[in-house]
Structures are given as C-alpha cells and as structure tokens.
Amino acid sequence: MKFYFAPMEGLTGYIYRNAHNIYFNHVDKYFSPFIVASQRSFKTREWKDIMPENNQGISIIPQLLTNHADDFIHMSKNLKQLGYDEINLNLGCPSGTVVAKKRGAGFLSFRDELDVFLDEVFTASVTKISIKTRIGVDQSEEFYKIIKIFNKYPLKELIIHPRIQKDFYKNKPNLEIFKDALTLSKNPICYNGDIFTFKDYRTFINNFPEVDTIMIGRGLIINPGLVRDIKNNVKLDKNELKAFHNQIYEEYKNTLFGDRNILFKMKEIWVFMISVFSNNEKYAKKIKKATKLTDYEEAVASLFEEQTLLEE
Ligand SMILES: Cc1cc2nc3c(=O)[nH]c(=O)nc-3n(C[C@H](O)[C@H](O)[C@H](O)COP(=O)(O)O)c2cc1C
Missing domain, CATH: 3.20.20.70 (Aldolase class I)
Incomplete structure (x- = not known):
C-alpha cells in the first residue's frame, strides 16, 4: 500500500x-x-x-x-x-x-x-x-x-x-x-x-x-x-509527538515575524492534533486563547505533562 x-x-x-x-x-x-x-x-x-x-x-x-x-x-x-x-x-x-x-x-x-x-x-x-x-x-x-x-x-x-x-x-x-x-x-x-x-x-x-x-x-x-x-503497528508516543511539535514550533519562530503569526500557525495544527489527547477540552481552550508565546508554551507543556494519548 x-x-x-x-x-x-x-x-x-x-x-x-x-x-x-x-x-x-x-x-x-x-x-x-x-x-x-x-x-x-x-x-x-x-x-x-x-x-x-x-x-x-x-x-x-x-x-x-x-x-x-x-x-x-x-x-x-x-x-x-x-x-x-x-x-x-x-x-x-x-x-x-x-x-x-x-x-x-x-x-x-x-x-x-x-x-x-x-x-x-x-x-x-x-x-x-x-x-x-x-x-x-x-x-x-x-x-x-x-x-x-x-x-x-x-x-x-x-x-x-x-x-x-x-x-x-x-x-x-x-x-x-x-x-x-x-x-x-x-x-x-x-x-x-x-x-x-x-x-x-x-x-x-x-x-x-x-x-x-x-x-x-x-x-x-x-x-x-x-x-x-x-x-x-507502532503507536504514537508522547515524547516523539512533543519533539515533533517543538521542531515545528522552533522553525516557525525562526521564520515568522511576531507572536501572532507564529501562534496562528500553531493553533491551526492544534485544531486537529488536540484530539489525540485525553480530556483535551480545557487545554484546547487555553491554546486557542493564547496571545503570547509564553501562554502558549505553558498550555502546551501542561497538556503534554498532564494528559495521555488516546489509543484510537
Ligand atoms: C484545512 C484544510 C486545507 C486543505 N487544503 C487543501 C489544498 O490545498 N489542496 C487540496 O487539494 N485539498 C485540500 N484540502 C483537502 C484535503 O487534501 C483532503 O482532500 C480532505 O481533507 C479529505 O481527506 P481527509 O478526510 O483524509 O482529511 C484541505 C482540507 C482542509 C481541512
């Protein structure tokens, strides 16, 4: 295939x-x-x-x-x-x-x-x-x-x-x-x-x-x-997802100008990617509301720390 x-x-x-x-x-x-x-x-x-x-x-x-x-x-x-x-x-x-x-x-x-x-x-x-x-x-x-x-x-x-x-x-x-x-x-x-x-x-x-x-x-x-x-049949792992996320985030920070543009791109990914996490509603809201990179980073860090990946 x-x-x-x-x-x-x-x-x-x-x-x-x-x-x-x-x-x-x-x-x-x-x-x-x-x-x-x-x-x-x-x-x-x-x-x-x-x-x-x-x-x-x-x-x-x-x-x-x-x-x-x-x-x-x-x-x-x-x-x-x-x-x-x-x-x-x-x-x-x-x-x-x-x-x-x-x-x-x-x-x-x-x-x-x-x-x-x-x-x-x-x-x-x-x-x-x-x-x-x-x-x-x-x-x-x-x-x-x-x-x-x-x-x-x-x-x-x-x-x-x-x-x-x-x-x-x-x-x-x-x-x-x-x-x-x-x-x-x-x-x-x-x-x-x-x-x-x-x-x-x-x-x-x-x-x-x-x-x-x-x-x-x-x-x-x-x-x-x-x-x-x-x-x-190898399942997604939280650490590799985090590393993947960080790579994209760092690259956007290196190439885009201003928090707003960087966050806009990251939030578009999270519209979809948030669904692999358990109990994701609260974190989805925090990510969506973030207007500063520090708020965004905090929301993402707590999501990775506190939640697990759903199996299916
Ligand atoms: C946000 C978004 C952007 C898309 N952009 C394009 C695009 O540039 N070109 C295209 O042919 N299809 C585009 N699509 C359609 C997807 O390529 C795909 O055909 C569609 O999402 C159905 O496949 P899926 O059910 O696997 O997502 C887009 C879909 C979404 C949701």
Missing part, C-alpha cells in the same frame, strides 16, 4: 512536511497545498514552499489551482525547471470563494470547459499530470459524466475524495460512487477521505482490497504517526 499526505493549505507547508518526514518517515509522497496558477512567477511564500532546498529528501508533488490552461502550462514550466516531473491539478477545493471563480470543485460544473482545459494541458505535455477531485458539485451522479472526461486523458493518477462540493466535510464519503469509479476509470485511482484510525483503514481495505494507494489528510494532522501505525 502506498500512502500520500494530502495537501492542506495553512497546515502542510514545508516546515510541517520536513518535521513530519524526520519524525514519521512512512509516507510515500507529500502534496503541496495549492498554488493559484497565473502568468506571474512564484510569490515568496509559494517559492519557499516548493524550492528544492526546502524539500530535501522529500517526495513532493506541487499542486496547481486554476481553470486557465495557459496559466497551468506557464507554471508547469517553472516547476519543471525546478525538477518537478508531476503536477497535481486541484479539482476538489470546496471553498465558496474558490468555487465562485470556477476553480477547484467549482470547475467540475463546467465540463465542456474542463475538457478543453485538459486537452490543452495534455497537448502541451510539460510534466505528468495527476488530478485530485471531488465527485461533483450538487449531486454525486455528476461523477458519471466527469469520469468520461478524465478517461480521455492519460493521468498519472486520479485521486478521488468521494464527496460533492456542497458537502464540504459533512456527510460521509460516497463509497458506492467510489466503487463505480474503480471499474469505470481508465487511470490509476487513489482513495482519499475520512481515514482517521487504523480501524478506519482496515474497514476500508476490507471493502476495497483492490485499492493500492490511499491519501490521508486530517487523520495525519490529528495523529502524525498514523501511517506508521497502519504499516508497522
């Missing part, structure tokens, strides 16, 4: 990825949070995230968000120059502002335009292209039309998060549609969605033994050792 770390805007930037790769070296590929493609060169933040020096020893696939073939091709060329030979297209982002611009999952409603877009980017053939997609915008059945378009092109991989845009993260992944995708797709498939525990993984793989690639997002932010647990 291959495991991918899902792209997560605001969370899985290069600082997080590097720390994860040092402490939990069991993920086959990381995907960068999306970069909005355009004719410009990279913004500083984007550049830092994908520059090879900041991703040494990490297998990373950059992701682009756009509905303009010219922009996709332009940025693909820039990425190729940096050594990337695969680019992932984001057709899954459900956010209102992204969808309103016909991007991400919003592009799935404009199937003729999507077809023309793919025709142009595959004709240009700058790098290999994989797609990360939802199964539709308003209804799951849209997927049967969408897959016909994907099947016209030689994708490196089709990563399916079987929710519709309107679901955001509510409801359950639609495994009926996913099952059909496995038979209908001419391209290799990777599954993504709601694998939070070893048990979730087992249940999924019992139902879909033919799947050989799984992408995990929130489950890995909650428990960064989840893939190791699945592969080797």
Whole structure:
C-alpha cells in the first residue's frame, strides 16, 4: 500500500512536511497545498514552499489551482525547471470563494470547459499530470459524466475524495460512487477521505482490497504517526509527538515575524492534533486563547505533562 499526505493549505507547508518526514518517515509522497496558477512567477511564500532546498529528501508533488490552461502550462514550466516531473491539478477545493471563480470543485460544473482545459494541458505535455477531485458539485451522479472526461486523458493518477462540493466535510464519503469509479476509470485511482484510525483503514481495505494507494489528510494532522501505525503497528508516543511539535514550533519562530503569526500557525495544527489527547477540552481552550508565546508554551507543556494519548 502506498500512502500520500494530502495537501492542506495553512497546515502542510514545508516546515510541517520536513518535521513530519524526520519524525514519521512512512509516507510515500507529500502534496503541496495549492498554488493559484497565473502568468506571474512564484510569490515568496509559494517559492519557499516548493524550492528544492526546502524539500530535501522529500517526495513532493506541487499542486496547481486554476481553470486557465495557459496559466497551468506557464507554471508547469517553472516547476519543471525546478525538477518537478508531476503536477497535481486541484479539482476538489470546496471553498465558496474558490468555487465562485470556477476553480477547484467549482470547475467540475463546467465540463465542456474542463475538457478543453485538459486537452490543452495534455497537448502541451510539460510534466505528468495527476488530478485530485471531488465527485461533483450538487449531486454525486455528476461523477458519471466527469469520469468520461478524465478517461480521455492519460493521468498519472486520479485521486478521488468521494464527496460533492456542497458537502464540504459533512456527510460521509460516497463509497458506492467510489466503487463505480474503480471499474469505470481508465487511470490509476487513489482513495482519499475520512481515514482517521487504523480501524478506519482496515474497514476500508476490507471493502476495497483492490485499492493500492490511499491519501490521508486530517487523520495525519490529528495523529502524525498514523501511517506508521497502519504499516508497522507502532503507536504514537508522547515524547516523539512533543519533539515533533517543538521542531515545528522552533522553525516557525525562526521564520515568522511576531507572536501572532507564529501562534496562528500553531493553533491551526492544534485544531486537529488536540484530539489525540485525553480530556483535551480545557487545554484546547487555553491554546486557542493564547496571545503570547509564553501562554502558549505553558498550555502546551501542561497538556503534554498532564494528559495521555488516546489509543484510537
Ligand atoms: C484545512 C484544510 C486545507 C486543505 N487544503 C487543501 C489544498 O490545498 N489542496 C487540496 O487539494 N485539498 C485540500 N484540502 C483537502 C484535503 O487534501 C483532503 O482532500 C480532505 O481533507 C479529505 O481527506 P481527509 O478526510 O483524509 O482529511 C484541505 C482540507 C482542509 C481541512
């Protein structure tokens, strides 16, 4: 089984990825949070995230968000120059502002335009292209039309998060549609969605033994050792989690300016990671309320000292 770390805007930037790769070296590929493609060169933040020096020893696939073939091709060329030979297209982002611009999952409603877009980017053939997609915008059945378009092109991989845009993260992944995708797709498939525990993984793989690639997002932010647990049955340890946390925190302190920015990044991780701890509510509140680094450090230290990690 291959495991991918899902792209997560605001969370899985290069600082997080590097720390994860040092402490939990069991993920086959990381995907960068999306970069909005355009004719410009990279913004500083984007550049830092994908520059090879900041991703040494990490297998990373950059992701682009756009509905303009010219922009996709332009940025693909820039990425190729940096050594990337695969680019992932984001057709899954459900956010209102992204969808309103016909991007991400919003592009799935404009199937003729999507077809023309793919025709142009595959004709240009700058790098290999994989797609990360939802199964539709308003209804799951849209997927049967969408897959016909994907099947016209030689994708490196089709990563399916079987929710519709309107679901955001509510409801359950639609495994009926996913099952059909496995038979209908001419391209290799990777599954993504709601694998939070070893048990979730087992249940999924019992139902879909033919799947050989799984992408995990929130489950890995909650428990960064989840893939190791699945592969080797080694549980997350509090000391290594603390060391992992400290590495990320120190790096943010070294690269970001001002307590506010550092705390903002750390709090985003804790929204998820707090769930591996027992009795976490009180600590979650303290971390959320922290406005100074010292308050934050105190809250985190007491959490690690006073609570244990939950098993599942
Ligand atoms: C905070 C957040 C940021 C995300 N950013 C991206 C992104 O930049 N690109 C993308 O394709 N998906 C993004 N996603 C979606 C995840 O990659 C993934 O598809 C989704 O969380 C479902 O997988 P999971 O159930 O394993 O978390 C994001 C999700 C969250 C919650």
